[in-house]
Amino acid sequence: MRYREVGRGGHVVRISAIGLGEMPLSLRSRPDEEQAIRTIHASLDAGVTLIDTADAYCADSRDVGHGERLVAKALASYGGDTSVILVATKGGHTRTEGGGWGRDGRPEYLKRAAEASLKALGVDAIGLYQFHRPDPNVPYADSVGAIKELLDEGKILMAGVSNASVEQIRQADEILGGALAGVQNELSPSFRSSEGELAYTREHGIAFLPWSPLGGIGNADQIERDYPIFAQVAHDHGVTPQQVTLAWLLAKGDNVIPIPGSSRPETATASAAAADINLTTDEVAALDGSSR
Numbered sequence: 001m002r003y004r005e006v007g008r009g010g011h012v013v014r015i016s017a018i019g020l021g022e023m024p025l026s027l028r029s030r031p032d033e034e035q036a037i038r039t040i041h042a043s044l045d046a047g048v049t050l051i052d053t054a055d056a057y058c059a060d061s062r063d064v065g066h067g068e069r070l071v072a073k074a075l076a077s078y079g080g081d082t083s084v085i086l087v088a089t090k091g092g093h094t095r096t097e098g099g100g101w102g103r104d105g106r107p108e109y110l111k112r113a114a115e116a117s118l119k120a121l122g123v124d125a126i127g128l129y130q131f132h133r134p135d136p137n138v139p140y141a142d143s144v145g146a147i148k149e150l151l152d153e154g155k156i157l158m159a160g161v162s163n164a165s166v167e168q169i170r171q172a173d174e175i176l177g178g179a180l181a182g183v184q185n186e187l188s189p190s191f192r193s194s195e196g197e198l199a200y201t202r203e204h205g206i207a208f209l210p211w212s213p214l215g216g217i218g219n220a221d222q223i224e225r226d227y228p229i230f231a232q233v234a235h236d237h238g239v240t241p242q243q244v245t246l247a248w249l250l251a252k253g254d255n256v257i258p259i260p261g262s263s264r265p266e267t268a269t270a271s272a273a274a275a276d277i278n279l280t281t282d283e284v285a286a287l288d289g290s291s292r
């Protein structure tokens with residue numbers, strides 16, 4: 001397993017270069033709990049030390065915190081050392097009774113959400129807390145200000161933002177006094193418009209967590225069809241196009257930590273193994289050039 005460092009402003013931890021995205025284990029399409037826990041355990045067995053979840057990873061408004069409770073349960077029942085695991089969660093998305101998604105970036109809401117996440121995870125402090133998505137009805141500075149308060153109070157050890165523009169990243173880092181630890185934005189072969197945010201974070205030593213790195217739940221098989229070069233490079237390395245995709249993202253910077261989601265142990269193990277693939281500069285250039 002290859003490792004990365006995440007954290008600025010005093011708190012820095014070493015984590016696996018590939019994380020586990022927990023979302024497929026919590027939405028309505030989720031597997032049963034036994035399979036979900038086996039999937040998390042398989043990921044940990046493979047050396048993964050970052051699990052990304054969110055309070056909103058659940059079926060609907062009655063189920064908020066499902067993902068966090070699941071992660072807590074999986075860690076509690078894991079036989080190995082869990083002291084090195086970084087659990088990253090998020091607040092700022094809400095769920096409706098019918099399973100729809102909403103946003104709430106009001107400071108009072110975010111502080112309440114963080115308290116609920118502390119309880120769901122069963123911890124005294126959250127390892128990495130990310131503001132999930134800007135709320136158009138709330139000034140960004142107000143939302144990030146609440147995250148800063150949580151950091152100052154020691155309720156979260158590191159702060160991150162998600163779905164943020166370069167300007168929002170710059171603003172968040174300023175409000176956090178240079179302690180912004182991570183940015184989580186969408187990036188995959190089929191979604192490349194976060195390259196600007198990636199470049200900014202790389203320059204400033206902020207971790208960049210590409211979300212839906214394989215194109216999203218149920219879409220991983222399309223990489224080969226839509227981007228044949230990923231299949232060609234995979235063939236040359238004796239690996240899969242999905243593994244090449246993760247290796248390609250890793251090659252974009254020492255600050256990049258992809259968080260592929262899995263609903264089965266097999267895919268969790270395969271994704272972790274991608275951390276050990278080294279692509280040549282020519283291969284990375286060819287993959288970069290494959291944009292449709």
Ligand SMILES: NC(=O)c1ccc[n+]([C@@H]2O[C@H](COP(=O)([O-])OP(=O)(O)OC[C@H]3O[C@@H](n4cnc5c(N)ncnc54)[C@H](OP(=O)(O)O)[C@@H]3O)[C@@H](O)[C@H]2O)c1
Nearest residue numbers: 021022023211212213214215216218242260261263264267
């Ligand atoms: N911040 C945000 O707004 C935001 C939004 C979306 C997602 N996220 C985060 O990003 C994570 C990843 O995104 P995602 O789960 O939406 O999509 P994803 O990681 O792009 O794709 C997940 C799918 O890929 C398959 N897969 C995973 N590893 C594979 C491998 N090695 N080989 C073949 N197939 C593989 C899985 O199949 P199986 O189901 O068969 O295992 C699953 O269907 C989420 O879990 C969540 O933590 C964040």
